[in-house]
Amino acid sequence: MNSSLFPVVAAALLTPFALSAPLPRSTPEEQGVSPAAIVKFVEAADKNVNTFHSFMIVRHGHVIAEGWWKPESADKPHILNSVSKSFNSTAVGLAIQDGKLKLDDPVLKFFPEDAPENPSENLKAMTVRDLLTMTCGHESEPKRDNGGPSVKQFLAHPVPFKSGTHFQYNTMGSYTLSAIVRKVTGQTPLEYLKPRLFEPLGIDNPRWDSSPEGNSLGGYGLYLRTEDIAKLGQLYLQKGKWNEKQLISQDWVGLATSKQVPNENAGHAGIGADWKEGYGFQFWRCRHNAYRGDGAGGQFCIVMPEQDMVVAITADTGNMQGELDVVWEHLLPAVREDALPADAAAGENLKQAIDRLVAHPVKKGN
Template identity: 65%
Template sequence: MMQKFVLAIVIAVAAFVGPAAILAQSDNLPRSTPEAQGVSSAAIREFVETANQEVNTMHSFMLVRHGHVVAEAWWEPESAEKQHVLWSLSKSFTSTAVGLAVAEGKLSVDDQVLKFFPDDAPPEPSANLKAMRIRDLLTMNTGHQDEVNLREADHWVKAFLAHPVPHKPGTHFRYNTPATYMLSAIVQKVTGQTVLEYLTPRLFEPLGIEDPKWDASPQGVSIGGYGLFLRTEDIAKFGQLYLQKGKWNGKRLLPSDWVEQATSKQVSNGSDPSRDWDQGYGFQFWRCRHGAYRGDGKDGQFCLVLPEQDAVIAITANTRDMQAELNVVWDKLLPAFGDKPLAENPDEQVKLKATIAKLKASR
């Protein structure tokens, strides 16, 4: 039976939100009309209509411009309060934990991986395994030809280290979720805390991210490469932190040089100018077209950061065609950003709300 999702949206307008309400929700990002932040309400409406028709199936969408939420939407049964699986978008959070551990002097990206697991290494490690560094884990350049299936392993770190490394680390890009698990295991080794515990006072609490959940391996290590559950606005806050080069409410949470390294092209991963998966890879972040970068996860989970537009876009979905999902963003939202505030357009804002109030996913 075809399941229908009713889309509920809130377009928070400054005129409708008094100072008391803002103070009562101080952990939330400030809200604004689209036009006040230089974005066309008509263009947002066109994006929502197109995404609803062409993306099977959208779950949520939030657009942040100049630090203000100008549009937000959820398809029932999703809601603002409900956490959503991030899948591999979790990887960008694990990278952040590594960056914080580097800043605290607990490790270096040039440390060899075997250094942290002397008791779990195979009896005769290969030269390539010995050469593998944290940097190679971060950039998906471990030297593996294929992924090891950790789910079938009794001990995940031992299984990773026993897996053949036919290529010299640093020379062969191969998307590798177990590599991110190893980053999580290394952070736990040097801090004595899971990545979830380590990030809580350093990232989640300062951003006002409440009760994050992260699945763990049989050894009690946060999975790292997936397994994190957050709200849509939590994703948007994370993107905004990176857009602000690691600063939040005037306080530095993450070194700016780490933000620069993590989100820059560290390795090449293709040459097709029309694909967002061929624009280079950083430290658990993908480069995009249009000068943007992103964390992303299976089925269409996105944290898009657009520095040139001073914007962040958070999307959750359940789709098999993630490139088509991004194409709607580039085709419909990218042209919507203006350099200056636009004249308020209450008619278009009403149309936007009315359009969204009627939306139902048909598949």
């Protein structure tokens, strides 16, 4: 690293606490990204989206910029909402890798005691793959009652479409995946992932709320730090490999992050151009050949393979398309194949832009 530049941008590039096995840090220029463009990204995020909570940009495996809107901080876990689904999907992939289940296993196989008395043919045909791709055959998303989600509620919901043919966003289906992981492994996804994912990635103290049935909520309820989100994206960007060890198979990564089903005609809260690019295994496809984990309120784990980049974002906003737009508008054009000359002035501007960040009062719809 350029030692003359490093002190100027240190506050923008380093977290103020010691993570377990943190990602390496670098300057934007060393990794081929213009710091001036990152300043524009930060300023646009602050101005156009109410309100960002944090961002972290990783290029070539190095954190090149990060920031938190006060009072948020680097060491504070954040609710992930449906980014939890991508972690839950990873637990399913690992269970498949361990020989505990198969993509085409029927869902009813795992829950004979919770099945309706006379299950429909469509329900009988529903598989683990259908849960992962949100093509369970439901016309509407099953709702959980005030007592929390249950597998019995999910299985009781009408299934008018042939499974695998109709995309319908389905958090209860994600919860059912969590219940399946527990059925076949004897552990909740939280417990199952600790030695297989969280500990190898250096993710400390993950919290995942559970249902009255004792299952991790699966589709939501996970709390992690911004860097933890970035680590999941980096693991998938590296095709499942971490520190020279293949944590999850390259085949799974390819399936989970590719377009398994179309969704351009599906309704979803926060709908925009990036909600019509297809759906994988609890990952959304994006424009620019990217993919993402995606959670209500603006939580994102964005992976851009062509740029070898990951962007993690936490927020409290209804303008989720706006968050993605500032990434596409300001970060993508700033990426270069080779390193750039050091720019101390731009580094200082970036530091100051990040130091000024304060969360705005949340306004409905923005």
